[in-house]
Amino acid sequence: MQRFTPILRRLAAPTLALALALGALAPAMRTAAAAEWPARPLRILLGAPPGGTADIVARLYAVELQRALGQPVIVDYKPGAAGTIAVQTMLSAPRDGYTFLLIQKGIAAEVPHAIKVSYDPFKDIVPVAQLTRQGLMLVGNPGLPAKSLAELVAYIKANPGKLDYANFGIGLRGQTIGVQFNRLAGLQTGSVNYKGSPPALQDIMGGQVALMFDGPASSLPLIKGGRLRAFAIxxxxxxxxxxxxxxxxxxxxxxxxxxxxxxxxxxxGVPPAIVAKVREAAIQAMQSRGLQKKLEELGMEAGTPVATEALARDVRESYERQGALLRSIGFTPQ
Incomplete structure (x- = not known):
């Protein structure tokens, strides 16, 4: 074996040199790839089915991003499991800057508290740009005797334990904001779990449940049609x-x-130069008055050019608040 050692060393030397050379070239190769990007269509994964609010937002931004980047932007639906199927699809794709995800910040701030996820919400996925801003609205059956929030609080206090509020997913913000409101107002209301807003809203209109904290986009048409009453946002x-x-x-x-x-x-792991270009295109899209107007009609507003570090910090702070509230009611992930 010893007589082969010099030969093996001579064979290994060029291989090692080649590996070192390729390693040294890797940053330059990534920079070149980023410079040529985008050379083909981009894909935006959507953790929601067609026809909903997220779909409308995705399509609005896809048009603007396509205009800014000069390549088609395809919306690819991956609904289910509270958005985690879409996350896993993105994480399984090459990190070449052609696959992104459009979803609520709750995918990192809320979902990991509600169900056991296989990704690290602070290491595996990173926010690129804030596209929309919205708040949750307290809505109720229009048959309730209360016409204002003050009257509603008084009515609930006069009928402790008799009214429930629906939530659009156990462990999500729609549930914990109800817990928060109960504590702040000194109320006693129960929480009824639903798989999404539509079935919950149907039961509110039908009188099976009295109240719900819901996003404006799904409640807005029903409020304007007199089928729901909005108390506060x-x-x-x-x-x-x-x-x-x-x-x-x-x-x-x-x-x-x-x-x-x-x-x-x-x-x-997506090249920072590519992430920066996508972010720049998204911020440019936010300036479109047509897009802003359509979002306003949905009860939302266009996002703001918040730095990615600030977005990540906001997600972490929301995650901590959500966790504290859930622990206070003894909640455990499913």
């Missing part, structure tokens, strides 16, 4: 689509003002 300001609905802060509950947002996300 958990948002820093009133929204253009419902200017007569006050914020919780206006009514004495400043704690209920957290901004929910839908964003564009990437898998960690």
């Amino acid at each position: 958990a948002f820093p300001k009133r929204i253009a689509a419902l200017p007569d609905v006050p914020t919780f802060a206006e009514l004495g509950y400043p704690e209920l003002n957290e901004v929910g947002w839908m964003g564009l996300w990437a898998a960690s």
